[in-house]
Amino acid sequence: MKPLSPTDQLFLWLEKRQQPMHVGGLQIFSFPDDAPDDYVARLAEQLRSNTEVTAPFDRRLDSRLAQPVWVRDKHLDLEHHVRFEALPTPGRIRELLAFVSAEHSHLMDRERPLWEFHLIEGLGDRQFAVYIKVHHSLVDGISAMKIIQRMLTTAPSKRNMPPLWDVSAQPKPDEDRSGPSLWHSVGHLLEQSGKQLGTVPAVARELLRTINTGRKSPAHQSVFQAPRSILNQKITGSRRFAAQSYCLKRIKAVCKAYRTTVNDVVTAMCASALRTYLMNLDALPDKPLIAMVPVSLRKYERSDCDKAEDNQTGGNHVGVILANLYTDENHAGTRLLKIHQGIQETKDRYALMSPEEIVNYTALTLAPAAFHLLTGMAPKWQTFNVVISNVPGPQKTCYWNGARLEGIYPVSIAMDRLALNMTLTSYNDHIEFGLIGCRRTLPSVQRMLDYLEDGLAELEQGVFN
CATH class of the missing domain: 3.30.559.30 (Nonribosomal peptide synthetase, condensation domain)
Structure with a gap:
């Protein structure tokens, strides 16, 4: 369990129907030179087979003593978060940006971990795209960019790379090794209060x-x-x-x-x-x-x-x-x-x-x-x-499962x-x-x-x- 900071809580409080409080990223990739035409479909199957989910993507919102906290979701449904999409013809950048515009307008379900991963085929010139959105209470933009970079590599020959939700090599931050979670949370709050007074x-x-x-x-x-x-x-x-x-x-x-x-x-x-x-x-x-x-x-x-x-x-x-x-x-x-x-x-x-x-x-x-x-x-x-x-x-030029990253847009x-x-x-x-x-x-x-x-x-x- 991990308590939300006042800043993170603010992003939850500000959210309403016309004001979703998630950040996202759009990445455009080119097929590997030796990739078959169904490369994206095969990539989707590979992603679906990886069911290990690490922090922060395994967290959902809960409440302790009327305060919001992150807890591990023991019933996480990966199919809800990972989606395989196809653009309408003619599959131009215009259609891709229209898709992102529509998806970014939608609120996410607070009963589930607050993130989505969209693998998008149908672009011309043997390209595909990935659109990711994560609630701002979970990560800020800089943290999100670091997580995305851990998904990438500078080696074009590297394959079978872990997906976004399984790239963290750090210890899971919501693991409590210092004692009962309630008292650990109280100590955390007192420590922060002392910093603010100083x-x-x-x-x-x-x-x-x-x-x-x-x-x-x-x-x-x-x-x-x-x-x-x-x-x-x-x-x-x-x-x-x-x-x-x-x-x-x-x-x-x-x-x-x-x-x-x-x-x-x-x-x-x-x-x-x-x-x-x-x-x-x-x-x-x-x-x-x-x-x-x-x-x-x-x-x-x-x-x-x-x-x-x-x-x-x-x-x-x-x-x-x-x-x-x-x-x-x-x-x-x-x-x-x-x-x-x-x-x-x-x-x-x-x-x-x-x-x-x-x-x-x-x-x-x-x-x-x-x-x-x-x-x-x-x-x-x-x-x-x-x-x-x-x-x-x-x-540097980055790759994901052999696909060259052509652009990354916040x-x-x-x-x-x-x-x-x-x-x-x-x-x-x-x-x-x-x-x-x-x-x-x-x-x-x-x-x-x-x-x-x-x-x-x-x-x-x-x-x-």
């Missing part, structure tokens, strides 16, 4: 520094006063998923010219795409949009013990940067430099804090936004307009008053973008893929000039 002095200091900086700098103050936007309306349960790859070599060339980071450039690409999209709808606010940018807290851990605990427990270990996107700035290069400066200031502040201090600091600064997201009763407290996430992916979460989520990952010298949005609130989200390309081309043109 962060109070540092959090208060940084919060006061932030307030004082905001009084002196209008640009900094705007981070806490995001403008009203169509991005922040209520949503329906229908989703639109769009995905595209962009060459990392092009992005790094811009980084070198402007002396920024890859994350700065992709954030500027998102800013440019949002600016163009909203301008075409005659809906661009006069004030600049603000993005919530999740960051991994693992780099801020101070001890090897913390890292070892993280490796075994999984869960969510993320903090937040609020990034001004400067969508009121006409010049793409100037916009990039301003974004870089704002993000770097927050990183410098976090470098002086522990992960617990960062979590509590961001919780305090985001409290007004949380109240508005939950109730819609405080539109003047709109702290950010959009979520932009960058999840590290595999850096599928995240849209919420009431956060109708768009822009998530990206890196793979094999490319940056893979996955956009998820409410298709009624934000029409034709797929056009932003072209606007992302235009934003990168505009930065390249600035370098050339």
Whole structure:
């Protein structure tokens, strides 16, 4: 048994029919050169024969003392979680993205482990796809990407590889070796409470520094006063998923010219795409949009013990940067430099804090936004307009049972008053973008893929000039 952290519980609490709280990933593979035409069907049979399920995929929700916990599901029905699908003709990428859009709109059954694995045939050019979705209370995006990478290999000749639900080599995190589960849970809660109390002095200091900086700098103050936007309306349960790859070599060339980071450039690409999209709808606010940018807290851990605990427990270990996107700035290069400066200031502040201090600091600064997201009763407290996430992916060409991985695209979460989520990952010298949005609130989200390309081309043109 493993108790859910407050962050993990929040994802359960936020979930409703029009607001599923699962994250996902779409992978596109090419057949091995020597594979028969029924390769995918044979692969499906191989997957069905592997009935061993390891953590966290063997967990389902339960309750102890009115608190949610993860327990091992002794009656897990693998056929419910592993599904073999076929796309309708003509089997283009358009049909694949429509399939993912529809599946990502559906809630999962909380009486079962909260994950699904879809093996999809019917793509042209001897390709197939895998779509995976996992509830955000079970793993965060970075943890999910690490699990997916353990399913892959860099050896094209390797076969009979274990499936996603049987790849974990770590000890099962819900095994209790320290005594009765009830008292172990109580001790866990007390330990966490002590950590939170210890962060109070540092959090208060940084919060006061932030307030004082905001009084002196209008640009900094705007981070806490995001403008009203169509991005922040209520949503329906229908989703639109769009995905595209962009060459990392092009992005790094811009980084070198402007002396920024890859994350700065992709954030500027998102800013440019949002600016163009909203301008075409005659809906661009006069004030600049603000993005919530999740960051991994693992780099801020101070001890090897913390890292070892993280490796075994999984869960969510993320903090937040609020990034001004400067969508009121006409010049793409100037916009990039301003974004870089704002993000770097927050990183410098976090470098002086522990992960617990960062979590509590961001919780305090985001409290007004949380109240508005939950109730819609405080539109003047709109702290950010959009979520932009960058999840590290595999850096070398990967294979799965001989099939070459051609692309890996993250599928995240849209919420009431956060109708768009822009998530990206890196793979094999490319940056893979996955956009998820409410298709009624934000029409034709797929056009932003072209606007992302235009934003990168505009930065390249600035370098050339």
